[in-house]
Amino acid sequence: MSEPKIEPDLMRVSWGPQHPMSGQTRILLDIDGEIVHRLTADLGFTHRGIEKILENRTFLQGIIPIERMVMVDTANIGLGYVLAIEEALGVEPPERADWIRSMICEFYRINSHLYAFGLQVEATAYFPAVFLWTTIDREIILDLQEQLTGARWSYNFFMPGGVHADIPEGFQDKVLEGVEYLRGRFKQYWGAMVENAIFEMRNEGVAVLRKEDAIRLGATGPVLRGSGVDMDVRKDDPYAAYGDLDFKVVTEAEGDAMARLKVRFHEIEQSLDIIEQVANEIPGGPVRTRIPLFLRIKPTEVLSRVETARGELGIHMFTDGGMNPYRVQINSPSLRNMYVFERLAELDEILLADVPVVINSIDPWYLDSDR
Amino acid sequence: MNDLLTIWKALFTYTIAPLEISGKLIAGLFNSFTSALWSLPGWLLRFFWFNFKPLMQVLLLPGLAFILLFAIIVVWFERKFLARAMLKVGPYYCGKRSGWLQLIADFLKLFLKEIIIPYDAHKILFLLMPVMLPTIPALAVILIPFDQNWVLFNAGSLSLPMFIAIAGLAPLIPIFSGWAANNKYTIIGSFRTAYLYISAEIPLVICAAATAIMAGSFNLVEIVEAQANLWFAVPQFIGFVIFFLGLIIESERTPFDIPTAEVELVMGWRTEFSGILFGFTMMAEYVGFLAWSLLFITLYLGGFNGPNVLGLPLYSHVFWLLLKLAVLVPIVIIIRGIFPRLRMDQMLRLGWYYLTPLAVLNLFIVLTLKLLGVFP
Numbered sequence: 001m002s003e004p005k006i007e008p009d010l011m012r013v014s015w016g017p018q019h020p021m022s023g024q025t026r027i028l029l030d031i032d033g034e035i036v037h038r039l040t041a042d043l044g045f046t047h048r049g050i051e052k053i054l055e056n057r058t059f060l061q062g063i064i065p066i067e068r069m070v071m072v073d074t075a076n077i078g079l080g081y082v083l084a085i086e087e088a089l090g091v092e093p094p095e096r097a098d099w100i101r102s103m104i105c106e107f108y109r110i111n112s113h114l115y116a117f118g119l120q121v122e123a124t125a126y127f128p129a130v131f132l133w134t135t136i137d138r139e140i141i142l143d144l145q146e147q148l149t150g151a152r153w154s155y156n157f158f159m160p161g162g163v164h165a166d167i168p169e170g171f172q173d174k175v176l177e178g179v180e181y182l183r184g185r186f187k188q189y190w191g192a193m194v195e196n197a198i199f200e201m202r203n204e205g206v207a208v209l210r211k212e213d214a215i216r217l218g219a220t221g222p223v224l225r226g227s228g229v230d231m232d233v234r235k236d237d238p239y240a241a242y243g244d245l246d247f248k249v250v251t252e253a254e255g256d257a258m259a260r261l262k263v264r265f266h267e268i269e270q271s272l273d274i275i276e277q278v279a280n281e282i283p284g285g286p287v288r289t290r291i292p293l294f295l296r297i298k299p300t301e302v303l304s305r306v307e308t309a310r311g312e313l314g315i316h317m318f319t320d321g322g323m324n325p326y327r328v329q330i331n332s333p334s335l336r337n338m339y340v341f342e343r344l345a346e347l348d349e350i351l352l353a354d355v356p357v358v359i360n361s362i363d364p365w366y367l368d369s370d371r
Numbered sequence: 372m373n374d375l376l377t378i379w380k381a382l383f384t385y386t387i388a389p390l391e392i393s394g395k396l397i398a399g400l401f402n403s404f405t406s407a408l409w410s411l412p413g414w415l416l417r418f419f420w421f422n423f424k425p426l427m428q429v430l431l432l433p434g435l436a437f438i439l440l441f442a443i444i445v446v447w448f449e450r451k452f453l454a455r456a457m458l459k460v461g462p463y464y465c466g467k468r469s470g471w472l473q474l475i476a477d478f479l480k481l482f483l484k485e486i487i488i489p490y491d492a493h494k495i496l497f498l499l500m501p502v503m504l505p506t507i508p509a510l511a512v513i514l515i516p517f518d519q520n521w522v523l524f525n526a527g528s529l530s531l532p533m534f535i536a537i538a539g540l541a542p543l544i545p546i547f548s549g550w551a552a553n554n555k556y557t558i559i560g561s562f563r564t565a566y567l568y569i570s571a572e573i574p575l576v577i578c579a580a581a582t583a584i585m586a587g588s589f590n591l592v593e594i595v596e597a598q599a600n601l602w603f604a605v606p607q608f609i610g611f612v613i614f615f616l617g618l619i620i621e622s623e624r625t626p627f628d629i630p631t632a633e634v635e636l637v638m639g640w641r642t643e644f645s646g647i648l649f650g651f652t653m654m655a656e657y658v659g660f661l662a663w664s665l666l667f668i669t670l671y672l673g674g675f676n677g678p679n680v681l682g683l684p685l686y687s688h689v690f691w692l693l694l695k696l697a698v699l700v701p702i703v704i705i706i707r708g709i710f711p712r713l714r715m716d717q718m719l720r721l722g723w724y725y726l727t728p729l730a731v732l733n734l735f736i737v738l739t740l741k742l743l744g745v746f747p
Contacts, residue, residue: 013555020637033562034715124711129457136458198626198711352559353629353714 003040006030010037013352017045021123021356024366034352039345041338047370054328059085059295060159062325067154069332070365072115075101075108076308078158081328083239084304084317085160088297096285097162098241103175103278104145104157105240105306106271110182111141112309113264113271116363120261121193123356124202130193137185140178147171160295162288175279179272186268194258194265203258207358208348209340210255219340220333221311222267223362226260228253233307247274257354257361264363296323310334310363334369337362428523432689433512433665442505442657443474449704456708484646489553492643496551501648504544504655508662511537515665516592517675518688530591531583534666535576538621541659542568545630549640560639563715564630567620570722571627574730575617578610581730581737582670595674602673606740610733611671613726618667619703620718622660626710629718660703668695 006012010030015022026042050069054062066081067074079101086093093101118134142152148171149155149164157164193199209219214227224231232249234242250266252259297319304315311333320326341362344350350358419426428434447462451470454461462470488497513523514530514537526533542564549561583589585607586597594603604611620627631639641652668674677691713721 011555013559121711129708132457132459196709196711198713201717202711202714351714351716 003028003042004038007037015355025364027355027359029352029355031352036345036350036352036355039342039350039355041342043335043338043366044370046367048367050371051328051330055324055326058323059297059325062328063156063158064154066328066330067156068367069330069371070112070308070310070334070368071153073108073112073309073365074154075104075158076306077313078156079105079240080304080306080308080313080315082158082160083306084302084315084328085295085297087302087304088300088317088319089160089291089295091161091289091291093162093289094286095241095283096166097287099244099278099282100163100167100287101158102241102245103275103282104148106274106278107141107145109309110268110271111138113268114138116309116360117189117261117264119363120203120257120357120360121199123360124199130189133185133189137182140181144171144175144178147174159288159291161291162286164288166287167282172279172282175275179276179279183269183272186265190265194261200258202354202357203261203361204254204256206257206354207344207350207361208254208256209344210347213343213347214255214340217340217343218336219311220336221307221309221363222260222263223311223337223340225249225251226263227255233305233312237305239304239306241278245274245277247271257357260361260363294323296321297325299326308333310365310368311337330371332368332371334364334366338364338369424521425523428521432521433515433517433523438509438512438658438661441661442654445657445660445700445704446653447471447474448700449707452701452704453708456705478650481650482647486646486648487643489643492553493551496547497643498648500544500548500551501644501651501655504548504651505658507537507540507544508655508659511662512658512665514591515662515669516595517692518685519592519596521685521689522592525592528589531579531589531594534591534662535579538662539572541621545640548644552640552643554643556637556642557640560630560642564623564640566715566719567623567627567629570719571617571620571726574613574722574726575621577727577730577734578607578614578617579666579670581607581610581734584734584741585737591669591674595669595676598673599676602671602676604671606745607671607733607737609729609736613730613733614667614671616726618660618663619706621663622656624656624660624703624707626706626712627718629712629715660700664696664699664703665692668692668699672699 007030010032013029013031014026015029016026017024024046026045028038028040028042029036030038030040050065053065057065063078063081067078069077114134114137118131121130145155146152147168149157209223209227211228214224214229219227220231228251230249230251233239234247235249247270250263250270252262299320300318302317302319304317306313313333314331316329316331317325318327341359341364344358430436447470450473451461462473464470464473465476466472486498488494511534514526514534516522516525516530522530545564546561549557549559549564582594582603585603586594588594588597597603623630631641641649644652672695675688675692677687677694680687680690
């Protein structure tokens, strides 16, 4: 990557790959004392060529690599790919499969938001206490997933035509128990962390992204909703069972780091409501539609959109009649949010101490932005 | 005949006499050496008998053994105690579930690691600064009275200013070491250290001066004696709070460990130290914490005052001081588990906007109380 030239009076610090908090990325900060004048993101450390890999896998095999784009949010991304195949094939899954898909997706939304929430609090050096608490709460979700699908985070449960297997006996009661426990925990999190005086000082007014800028720069997900824009694929273009479920799209008006955190927080509460609805009202019926084993799809072009925890994921698939897709283009939410992150240094004054807080409030997942 | 006599005289003076004289010298040296050797135990005994108290002070309390043991025990306590707040257990395997051997293991590991000196670093400063780092707060500890007669260095009416002066040297070491390491992260840590201490020293010194005014002397022993009836924390409540915050700031603990903020600066000014140098920087944090805690207890919480235990005044005074320390340390440790870290500009704002005016207010309150004759 050709790095931009350093201005004469600034010092370039590489918040780089060898860093306790940077993740798998390198961000160049041009700082003058404590004020950051320019942010340049150097992405590509974890590029694995998933789009090319998918061209060399059959449609069913392709579910496995694409789930590894984001490890805390595998359900939503896998669902995007499966929906693209179903649209190309012209197959509708049965209703029960749709409801199960929604439940799993909402579980993973909670999973991802807990992780992001823990990281953002850890960025203010309230570490590692909160991060460990949220990790322990994620165990509840992972245990439930293991009972349902057999694996903890990458389980290839969705397939074109439905889901692999049905809900086991007694699962609904365990789900409701888990939901109650998580609800109690979130009250504690709100009181201990979000209403913590120093935490509010570190997060309020930091990196304010106004509504016009968010739309102009192409933000997505909680970043967009934290700036007051009411856009959510689950409501705008319903897939799975979201058309039948009753939930609200959470927005906050301020656009600072605290607003994005609160959006994630309230989205977790909405997800818990959705899971409860699914556990109580799921319709009966089969969970799979038969599709041929050696799947060939005639030449088409489809576009599917899902709302992952980080934003809107778009999968644009071209098929040509063979067993593999001809081309799969993945439009990842983290890449678009990283672009917004780079522009934040010009939009609002960011201090060096704010950089970890801001980047975790945008919540990119670097394997997602690099694919 | 005369020739024979001259020959005998020449023979004597040039051969036998030197042998005799040197023989006498050697015999004399040998005698004095053995007599010194025989008198050494007596000399040692006299030395230890007449200088018993200073030796005990230097070696045990409040000297070498106390400071090292405090650093070790507080590190262990922090790891175990704070771990419960984080739903962990702390060191668990070395030393049968209490993990006390873990510290010895860690210390040995640090000792045996390679000391890496960065390219183009200033070698002398880089190697010297961590050694000075725990030494300076340890020097400040020697001024604290554990009893009316048990002060390692009784500077009389210069105790309190001397403590503040020694503690004023403390911020220089992180600044020098951050520059010496030739690294951008460390230099940012140095800048932040300078900012941090600038914002914290002035309110601290004003509050310390206020206690000295109320006691009527700068002598730490007399300040403690003036609190025999009422601890200074009660009339000087504002100063109590400010000094407590200052205690956490000066020992660079969370929520004020801005210079060594791991999430931005790897380890701030401590980044490039490895091996035993890193061990020194870790120890220095706790020795500084000890020094300022002891001063805080001496100025505001009555020092070594307390009712007599078993009728032994010296031991009961030491006991009360250590008990107050044992109550203060967990409170400061648990604060680390409750609050996130402040940002640098918020810290500056806290120091100059809030703490300094409050410290001056505290001073006015003390002057008023003094003029009204409440505290003679």
